[in-house]
Amino acid sequence: KAGVTQTPRYLIKTRGQQVTLSCSPISGHRSVSWYQQTPGQGLQFLFEYFSETQRNKGNFPGRFSGRQFSNSRSEMNVSTLELGDSALYLCASSHQSSTSGGSKFFGPGTRLTVL
Amino acid sequence: AQTVTQSQPEMSVQEAETVTLSCTYDTSENNYYLFWYKQPPSRQMILVIRQEAYKQQNATENRFSVNFQKAAKSFSLKISDSQLGDTAMYFCAFMKVRDDKIIFGKGTRLHILP
Numbered sequence: 001k002a003g004v005t006q007t008p009r010y011l012i013k014t015r016g017q018q019v020t021l022s023c024s025p026i027s028g029h030r031s032v033s034w035y036q037q038t039p040g041q042g043l044q045f046l047f048e049y050f051s052e053t054q055r056n057k058g059n060f061p062g063r064f065s066g067r068q069f070s071n072s073r074s075e076m077n078v079s080t081l082e083l084g085d086s087a088l089y090l091c092a093s094s095h096q097s098s099t100s101g102g103s104k105f106f107g108p109g110t111r112l113t114v115l
Numbered sequence: 116a117q118t119v120t121q122s123q124p125e126m127s128v129q130e131a132e133t134v135t136l137s138c139t140y141d142t143s144e145n146n147y148y149l150f151w152y153k154q155p156p157s158r159q160m161i162l163v164i165r166q167e168a169y170k171q172q173n174a175t176e177n178r179f180s181v182n183f184q185k186a187a188k189s190f191s192l193k194i195s196d197s198q199l200g201d202t203a204m205y206f207c208a209f210m211k212v213r214d215d216k217i218i219f220g221k222g223t224r225l226h227i228l229p
């Protein structure tokens with residue numbers, strides 16, 4: 001099976017712009033979650049989607065949003081970019097949400113740089 | 116709130132040696148999952164090993180094994196016969212059952228020396 005894919009791999013934006021990142025989970029996986037990784041804060045949970053519904057959300061401002069499509073692909077959007085949004089954004093997929101505690105498999109990440 | 120603590124920011128060992136990475140966590144939950152993830156320089160996060168809290172037997176995956184002490188809330192990772200390819204950042208992580216939010220520790224940077 002193909003692994004989790006994320007596009008684009010690298011992105012450079014300027015402050016105030018918005019950005020959309022995409023994640024395609026492993027075939028058959030219905031849960032997709034997003035994490036932000038920075039040197040200062042480490043890995044932080046953004047949100048999780050299962051069957052097109054957001055089931056869990058981390059402590060991030062409303063500028064961070066996401067959605068999931070019927071084919072389980074997910075996108076996250078960051079509006080009004082700030083310098084502090086520069087980070088590696090990781091997407092993870094698992095077979096099913098919550099009840100089985102399915103192991104999560106991560107994509108290669110999208111490196112976002114905000115200038 | 117759950118927390119995960121990795122007290123060793125960085126470690127170095129010689130190739131073929133055995134190394135143990137420490138992790139402690141804090142939770143009031145009884146059922147949960149613990150993970151060790153590896154992030155090499157490529158930044159790809161790779162699942163190394165997984166432990167269900169209700170299982171007393173320690174998980175093993177080839178050269179990787181854990182020492183899970185539930186009462187002490189300790190979850191260490193042992194890497195036997197270390198290889199150069201084991202060089203990476205290792206993250207200890209916690210997840211409640213019926214939740215999908217993984218809580219990560221700050222990581223331990225492991226260097227395997229030739």
